[in-house]
Amino acid sequence: MKNAITLLHAIASILVIFALHTGVAYSAPYPIYNLHTIYIYLVWLLIHSQKTKAMWLALTLGYLTELFSAETFGVHTITLLISVTVVGWLIEKIFTSHSWYIILIIGLCATLTYRLLFILVSSASHFFKDITSYMTSNTIESAGVEILVNTTGLLLLYGINKLFTKRVNPRYI
Numbered sequence: 001m002k003n004a005i006t007l008l009h010a011i012a013s014i015l016v017i018f019a020l021h022t023g024v025a026y027s028a029p030y031p032i033y034n035l036h037t038i039y040i041y042l043v044w045l046l047i048h049s050q051k052t053k054a055m056w057l058a059l060t061l062g063y064l065t066e067l068f069s070a071e072t073f074g075v076h077t078i079t080l081l082i083s084v085t086v087v088g089w090l091i092e093k094i095f096t097s098h099s100w101y102i103i104l105i106i107g108l109c110a111t112l113t114y115r116l117l118f119i120l121v122s123s124a125s126h127f128f129k130d131i132t133s134y135m136t137s138n139t140i141e142s143a144g145v146e147i148l149v150n151t152t153g154l155l156l157l158y159g160i161n162k163l164f165t166k167r168v169n170p171r172y173i
Contacts, residue, residue: 014057017041018064034146036114038065039080040153043110046088047098058084072125079121083114103158107151115143 021037028035038061045054062077069076087110095102119139 014060014064017057018061021061021065022068031145031149034142034149035153036111036146036150037153039083039110039114040150040157042080042084043087043106043154044157046084046091047103047106051088051092054084054088055081071122072129075118075121075125079114079118083110083117086113100155100158103155104151107154108147110154111147111150112143115146119143 017038024035024037025033027033042054042058042061045051045057058080059077062080065076065080066073087106090109091106095106
């Protein structure tokens with residue numbers, strides 16, 4: 001019974017995250033529709049030392065994202081898996097503190113890694129097909145807006161979590 005409840009909880013959380021991502025991507029106004037809620041949630045899991053769960057969710061949510069994407073099948077999944085692996089390593093080995101500044105740097109690095117990998121994998125998939133690349137003059141501008149919006153979203157999530165979690169004051173230990 002406990003396994004069934006755990007499975008239902010996992011399926012419900014996947015559907016909620018995916019519905020939130022789809023709702024933001026297709027109905028939000030200009031700067032906010034760049035908010036990549038799936039990736040923010042995965043980075044949030046990585047910050048809280050749940051690397052295995054983040055990898056499985058990246059695989060599952062990547063496949064769900066592929067269903068609604070006009071991009072070549074596999075681009076989102078490959079990009080999510082590789083970038084979650086890279087960012088997980090960065091959080092584990094380099095950014096071990098979880099202050100506001102580190103969360104800001106993690107947000108910048110994570111979104112930049114995701115966007116660069118997406119452009120690289122997408123360009124590679126377009127190379128083997130007779131499709132013109134979508135690289136336009138405003139690709140860098142849209143990537144910058146996405147980095148700004150996702151980093152702000154991650155900082156807001158960190159601030160909300162910090163308000164509601166109680167930390168032990170190290171002075172009294």
